[in-house]
Amino acid sequence: MKRFTTGVFAMMFALLLSASAFAAKQKVIGVSLLTRQHQFYKDMESALQSSAKKNNIKLIVQSGEFDLSTQMPQLESFIVQKVDAIVVCPTNSKGIGPAVKKANKAGIPVFTADIAFEGEGVVAHIASNNVLGGNDAGEYMAKLLKGKGKVIIIEHPTVKSATDRVKGFENTLKKYPGIKIVGKVSSDGQRDKAMTAMENMLQAHPDLTGVFAINDDSALGALRAIEVAKKKGIVIVGYDATEEAQKAIMRGSALKADVIQYPKKIGEKTIEAIVKFWKGQKPPKFVPVEVGIVDKPWLDKVHKLIKK
């Protein structure tokens, strides 16, 4: 008898659930971000929300906070809730594999934003085009050096987005035979390591004229080393345009320019790709989002506008 009652209740509950799902008819996207702490992700999340609202989509947003064991249950809960699409910014480029497989089995399309998944089963990846960002940095460097000089790269060889930036930078500099890349050092994206590496590079190449750094912690570490050594005639091009880096550019330091990503555009294009997919169109495997260059003239203009 007892079992029968629970069975009835369960059926009623299930009916209720499916009824409410029918009644709403609103599509649902489950989003698992890398983090909610960084400004970059805050901007991306707000764009995801506003684009979803425009398209009458419900968003469930969670964050893996750099931890695969936090992110996996989030993805699994999306699958259980039978969402209409999943957006994930993997905390581990390979680690989310089992969840992607499970989602595919359940017929839920998976999209990645900002950080790619290394494996099969993702409909589309929406992210800044890091190779293009590297190209832009290279062009700007060539302009700063007037086509002549010795340059080092502060790299992070174990991270794909960073190696793409380096690839783009190197490819562009091939057009300028007067500029020679004399060294590549790793900072692991960290400021203290970048500073130490820069000090050592100043010893190895006293006639250095340019530095390309794959992120702003590296750029600011290099800047600190150059300023402490009171070296003149070296320019730095960084990546990300964080607030601290923008300040350094504004005060006329050796950091001359930064590649900037547009997280809001990544968010908008992600929703756009999903909506297209629902309508039966197949988005390309990689949806590139443009990047830009931030330098002192640009920042001066922006600040003037704000003051007005």
Next chain:
Amino acid sequence: MARLIKLLQNYGIVAGFIIFCVYLSIATQGKFSKAENLLDVANQISINAIIATGMTFVILTAGIDLSVGSILGFAGVVAALMLKKHGVAACFLAGVGIGAFLGAFNGTVITKLKISPFITTLAMMTMARGFAWLTAPEGYISDFPQKFLNIAEGSLAFSIPNLAVFMLLVVALAHLLLTKTAFGRHVYSTGGNEEATYLSGVNVHRVKLFVYMISGLLAGLSGVLLAARLGSGDPKSGEMYELNAIASVVLGGTSLMGGVGSVLGTFFGAIVIGVLNNGLLLLNVSTYHQWIIKGVVILFAVLLDQMKKR
């Protein structure tokens, strides 16, 4: 022949290091041996050497302290906040104080609650990192007054960088503490045979409490110095520093089993790691090769050291 082998075992690491330095000077066309570069290296090793000095006390008692990197990060951001509000003196007091407090907390948990040093300091490693991020959620604190930055930029005498002066002072004091005081002897004997030391009337718990406090205190000091060097307090800073510190201690001949070793050895270990880092960069060795070479050097050094003791 036997004497030669004995000689090699006793001074093998030092000899190998000197040969490497000579090779570096030649291979880099004198760039390595230039005073300017050597002073850079002195600057670069300071922070690791100071942390490793504290780690030596802990390892001499057969313990381990995995929390130094996180304590450094936390102390660094708190010091940076204090600096902006109350000036340089408060900044140093806060950084060193927090380090000492967290170190003492480690020591208390280890001795009173009998949780192993590995687990206790592993827990502290994640807790202190969390506190660091809570203190500076934006990720950095910068725009320091020049007076503070000068601590890392300037030099008081003989163009020896100030950070290196801090390092030399810490190493000298720690060496005296270990070799000339009763506390120093108790550290060695606790690591050599804790039971016997206890039975001979030494308060082993207090000795252990103090070694973790010293380790935390020096990590806190390093946090302040790193903030001065980088010109910013950053909750990310100090990640993996514990491993570099442990490597320096072990390279310097201190046994992880406790009871054997010295601060001067650790100082030498820190120099080896710093020179290796600098030299491989000057030689334009690629990142991955650098990692492999560093690992091999550590293994070899420890192997030589063990052969000596057998």
